[in-house]
Amino acid sequence: MFVRSLAALALWISLPVAACAQAPDIIRPEVVATYPHDTNAFTQGLFIHDGQLFESTGQVGQSSLRRVALETGRVEQSVAIAPPIFGEGSARIGDEIFMLSWVSERGFVFDAETFEQVDSFTYPGEGWGLTYDGNHLILSDGTPELRFLDPETMTLSHSINVTLNGRAVRRLNELEWVDGMIWANIWETRSIVRIDPETGIVDAMIDLSALVPPSVAGRRDAVANGIAWNAATGQIYVTGKLWPILYEIRLPDSDPD
Ligand SMILES: [Ca+2]
Numbered sequence: 001m002f003v004r005s006l007a008a009l010a011l012w013i014s015l016p017v018a019a020c021a022q023a024p025d026i027i028r029p030e031v032v033a034t035y036p037h038d039t040n041a042f043t044q045g046l047f048i049h050d051g052q053l054f055e056s057t058g059q060v061g062q063s064s065l066r067r068v069a070l071e072t073g074r075v076e077q078s079v080a081i082a083p084p085i086f087g088e089g090s091a092r093i094g095d096e097i098f099m100l101s102w103v104s105e106r107g108f109v110f111d112a113e114t115f116e117q118v119d120s121f122t123y124p125g126e127g128w129g130l131t132y133d134g135n136h137l138i139l140s141d142g143t144p145e146l147r148f149l150d151p152e153t154m155t156l157s158h159s160i161n162v163t164l165n166g167r168a169v170r171r172l173n174e175l176e177w178v179d180g181m182i183w184a185n186i187w188e189t190r191s192i193v194r195i196d197p198e199t200g201i202v203d204a205m206i207d208l209s210a211l212v213p214p215s216v217a218g219r220r221d222a223v224a225n226g227i228a229w230n231a232a233t234g235q236i237y238v239t240g241k242l243w244p245i246l247y248e249i250r251l252p253d254s255d256p257d
Contacts, residue, residue: 036073045090063087100127
């Protein structure tokens, strides 16, 4: 598993495996708990607010924003995103939820309680993942660049380029602000990279290989995607597109950070 994960990551960041041997720590998370997850949810965004799980999903005609009961996986509230929009990442600021679309260069703002759309915004290029660091919305678009947007104006404040051992890391996908660092799924891998938000440098890779449910292991579209951090409790949750399971994980104590 170790070698396979390294090889998979090396493929996407164009690194020889040998170079990865000197890469940041590879961390295998411990599973704290498992919960049901909607196997029809093409997970593109995941976050926790006040102990409640929120999820945004993709695919044209199946895109949605939803509030989910963590314990049961039951969708308690949802709003459909109409075609031709392909839904992407989402993040909450105050009483509003911001959500991206893949290639429409348009995002949406929803009332977090009613899910009524209250605004929209535009941005150039693709939209993949979204998170909030307390000051800026952070947007990924499949490239090594993470954009920091002013949430008042949705204009670009600054950006960082994500690197591992000095090499660009492409396909940054779902994002989560976790205790001062940015965690990002890497599309079509089983790895999460942990990124310094100032420098873009990856200081650790979190290997989710052992968490891939057997029922989706052979599906290329059912990739690991979705990270949610409960800032109040420190709990971290991960899942994948179409996965039947959502995991609470913790990093082992051997983690130097
Ligand atoms: Ca997230």
